[in-house]
Amino acid sequence: MPGELLLSAKDLKTWFELKRWGFLSAGFVRAVDGISFDLKPSESITIVGESGSGKTSLLRTILGLAQITGGEITFDGKIFDAREVKDLAWMRAHVGFVQQDPYGALPPFMDIRKILSEPLLINKVPKEEHEKRIRDAMEEVRLIPVDDFLPKYPHMLSGGQQQRLVIARAIILRPKLIVADEPVSMLDASVRVEILELLSNIQKSHNMSIIYITHDLSSVRYFSERVFIMYAGKIVEKANTRELVQNPLHPYAQVLLNAIPDPDHENAKKFKEVPPGEPPSLVNPPSGCRFHPRCPHAIEGLCNTQEPPEFEPAPHHSVECWLYK
Amino acid sequence: MRKKNKEVQKIWSSPDFHGPVLKVEDLRLSFRVPVGAICAVDGISFELASGRSLAVLGESGSGKTSLGRAILRLLPRNVLTYTGKVFLEGVDIMKLSDGRFRQQVRWVKISMVTQAAMNSLNPVLKVGQQVAEPLLIHEQMEKDEAYERAREVFRTVGVPLDFLNRYAFELSGGMRQRVIIAMALITKPALIILDEPTSALDVLTQANIMNALKRIKQELNANFMLITHDIATSSELADEVACMYAGQLVEHGSAARFYHEPLHPYSQKLMASVPALHTEKRPDFIPGQPPSLLNPPKGCRFADRCHKRFDRCHEEPPLFNCSGELVKCWLYENG
Ligand SMILES: Nc1ncnc2c1ncn2[C@@H]1O[C@H](COP(=O)(O)OP(=O)(O)OP(=O)(O)O)[C@@H](O)[C@H]1O
Ligand SMILES: Nc1ncnc2c1ncn2[C@@H]1O[C@H](COP(=O)(O)OP(=O)(O)OP(=O)(O)O)[C@@H](O)[C@H]1O
Ligand SMILES: [Mg+2]
Ligand SMILES: [Mg+2]
Numbered sequence: 001m002p003g004e005l006l007l008s009a010k011d012l013k014t015w016f017e018l019k020r021w022g023f024l025s026a027g028f029v030r031a032v033d034g035i036s037f038d039l040k041p042s043e044s045i046t047i048v049g050e051s052g053s054g055k056t057s058l059l060r061t062i063l064g065l066a067q068i069t070g071g072e073i074t075f076d077g078k079i080f081d082a083r084e085v086k087d088l089a090w091m092r093a094h095v096g097f098v099q100q101d102p103y104g105a106l107p108p109f110m111d112i113r114k115i116l117s118e119p120l121l122i123n124k125v126p127k128e129e130h131e132k133r134i135r136d137a138m139e140e141v142r143l144i145p146v147d148d149f150l151p152k153y154p155h156m157l158s159g160g161q162q163q164r165l166v167i168a169r170a171i172i173l174r175p176k177l178i179v180a181d182e183p184v185s186m187l188d189a190s191v192r193v194e195i196l197e198l199l200s201n202i203q204k205s206h207n208m209s210i211i212y213i214t215h216d217l218s219s220v221r222y223f224s225e226r227v228f229i230m231y232a233g234k235i236v237e238k239a240n241t242r243e244l245v246q247n248p249l250h251p252y253a254q255v256l257l258n259a260i261p262d263p264d265h266e267n268a269k270k271f272k273e274v275p276p277g278e279p280p281s282l283v284n285p286p287s288g289c290r291f292h293p294r295c296p297h298a299i300e301g302l303c304n305t306q307e308p309p310e311f312e313p314a315p316h317h318s319v320e321c322w323l324y325k
Numbered sequence: 326m327r328k329k330n331k332e333v334q335k336i337w338s339s340p341d342f343h344g345p346v347l348k349v350e351d352l353r354l355s356f357r358v359p360v361g362a363i364c365a366v367d368g369i370s371f372e373l374a375s376g377r378s379l380a381v382l383g384e385s386g387s388g389k390t391s392l393g394r395a396i397l398r399l400l401p402r403n404v405l406t407y408t409g410k411v412f413l414e415g416v417d418i419m420k421l422s423d424g425r426f427r428q429q430v431r432w433v434k435i436s437m438v439t440q441a442a443m444n445s446l447n448p449v450l451k452v453g454q455q456v457a458e459p460l461l462i463h464e465q466m467e468k469d470e471a472y473e474r475a476r477e478v479f480r481t482v483g484v485p486l487d488f489l490n491r492y493a494f495e496l497s498g499g500m501r502q503r504v505i506i507a508m509a510l511i512t513k514p515a516l517i518i519l520d521e522p523t524s525a526l527d528v529l530t531q532a533n534i535m536n537a538l539k540r541i542k543q544e545l546n547a548n549f550m551l552i553t554h555d556i557a558t559s560s561e562l563a564d565e566v567a568c569m570y571a572g573q574l575v576e577h578g579s580a581a582r583f584y585h586e587p588l589h590p591y592s593q594k595l596m597a598s599v600p601a602l603h604t605e606k607r608p609d610f611i612p613g614q615p616p617s618l619l620n621p622p623k624g625c626r627f628a629d630r631c632h633k634r635f636d637r638c639h640e641e642p643p644l645f646n647c648s649g650e651l652v653k654c655w656l657y658e659n660g
Pocket of ligand 1: 016017029030031049050051052053054055056057058100215282
């Protein structure tokens with residue numbers, strides 16, 4: 001039924017072609033390779049995955065910034081076609097984007113007032129509303145006193161303040177969805193929590209949905225209800241956050257959770273159990289399950305030959321792994 | 326050739342030196358900037374006993390990298406002041422001339438894995454050759470001997486031996502970081518400074534490298550100085566923790582105590598901001614910002630943001646000794 005889901009992705013694929021000598025095809029980087037998920041209005045999800053697993057590519061596909069290779073995106077009841085200019089404009093107006101790198105995200109020669117007016121101008125918000133919208137957004141991200149900050153340029157702000165400005169810009173059009181790509185990975189731990197709480201509060205008070213991307217699993221549980229674990233272009237596990245932390249099913253999720261230390265002197269006394277090897281190439285991913293070469297539980301003759309489908313061993317907890325067939 | 330090696334022996338004459346590996350006294354490093362001077366290392370003193378590893382923690386901009394660079398005399402052009410004493414196995418290396426320092430200290434006695442070093446490998450040299458280079462240059466070792474040593478350190482850090490003949494671009498980030506660590510180990514230095522060695526890496530790769538460092542620590546009895554803002558990871562290696570704030574050392578003590586009972590209010594707030602995955606604790610954040618290093622406040626530098634501030638904090642506190650643990654806060658005036 002339309003209206004029940006805000007965003008639905010079906011079997012999304014985003015492959016980047018590699019060129020040799022500028023024209024010969026040298027294969028594809030399968031950055032997103034068959035991903036499906038649903039997002040309800042005002043729901044927040046986190047996508048966790050290692051560097052290069054395709055998180056940013058997934059977001060860019062949803063926003064129409066990367067060309068889709070296959071699959072379908074439905075946003076707010078309508079199929080989204082990134083080739084249509086009007087679809088793109090509609091997506092941009094309803095989705096706020098917080099980029100991976102706050103330092104590169106802000107134009108250095110604009111002051112804060114200019115930076116925040118821009119999306120209002122582009123989306124033809126009536127002029128007389130601008131001042132109030134800008135002030136509201138700045139108060140919301142606590143760039144206060146507003147009058148002190150309005151004439152400042154990005155380089156005059158600390159990393160945390162810059163990131164708040166990026167968030168203010170993302171929410172100024174009151175989007176239905178915010179996508180935040182590693183919004184805090186460049187910041188100090190002491191500032192990270194502040195920014196995450198800020199995002200979370202804005203999401204709740206405006207009933208927005210949020211897709212939050214990170215490689216830092218330890219910050220997830222304070223923030224969102226559901227977590228997706230991404231590995232080599234695929235989502236291998238979907239679960240409620242608490243459930244995932246307590247009872248990870250996919251062997252990759254298990255080693256990931258195990259590898260993350262809490263600060264404790266006991267850590268210095270023992271060695272970690274870590275699977276050998278490195279994340280696989282996305283050009284020639286391993287056959288069968290992509291994690292099988294590193295997996296301690298791989299079943300010979302199955303995991304190395306057949307791709308596992310999605311199983312749902314517990315309600316709202318699904319996993320792409322043959323151990324749960 | 327041989328003569329230079331003898332000179333090295335002369336500087337560190339007694340092979341069985343029993344004092345601290347490293348002793349830093351009132352180290353200061355400031356930089357000239359258009360609007361004045363930035364004091365990034367502001368009178369730091371500490372000691373590190375042999376066989377121990379130290380984690381240096383602190384927010385971005387607190388001066389951690391500058392401290393490492395000051396110890397290794399890797400200075401930018403705009404240095405304004407550079408004073409204090411740095412004793413390495415009993416010898417004040419601040420007194421050495423630049424030439425002697427380069428020949429006998431840097432890379433030989435102290436090595437450093439710099440922040441983002443894995444992107445600084447030479448693209449046209451095979452990594453084996455790059456790892457052997459410090460031995461060829463600083464110790465004038467024979468080529469065969471140097472390569473044998475290179476194979477040895479590759480084994481220690483867990484890089485397959487056939488990688489000796491590869492180029493940096495053919496290696497993954499994790500492997501490149503191991504090669505850099507191998508390079509830092511090859512001269513068997515007395516002190517290895519690691520500046521954010523795993524911050525750019527994946528969780529699993531990070532865990533693999535921490536395992537390798539732990540093994541090196543056990544097998545070679547190496548002394549690491551681990552500079553990082555990743556507090557959870559630092560606990561994998563640290564015997565002691567030093568916490569920096571605005572260019573100063575605010576706490577230095579045993580890791581066993583620090584991670585569960587930090588003393589300085591800043592350390593307490595910093596520890597509280599670390600999200601813990603395996604417990605239910607909610608992280609907290611530190612309101613406000615660290616002071617500018619251009620014009621730091623007169624008294625305690627953390628006072629403005631401190632939840633335990635009182636009258637005394639207008640004056641700068643010394644490092645109080647609180648049953649062996651050092652803390653720069655008036656709350657510990659009486660131990
Ligand atoms: N435009 C492109 N052309 C070719 N390959 C690309 C392109 N964009 C991304 N890739 C590749 O796709 C893969 C996934 O990249 P992506 O940036 O989505 O990863 P990520 O999970 O966001 O990583 P990180 O945590 O490092 O940001 C990588 O191997 C990357 O090199
Ligand atoms: N060459 C320089 N000239 C002027 N200021 C400098 C120079 N190098 C560093 N600084 C300043 O000195 C202070 C300390 O910098 P440093 O790099 O030591 O911090 P850090 O604790 O290592 O931070 P991070 O965690 O971000 O690496 C910062 O304010 C920095 O801007
Ligand atoms: Mg990314
Ligand atoms: Mg640094």
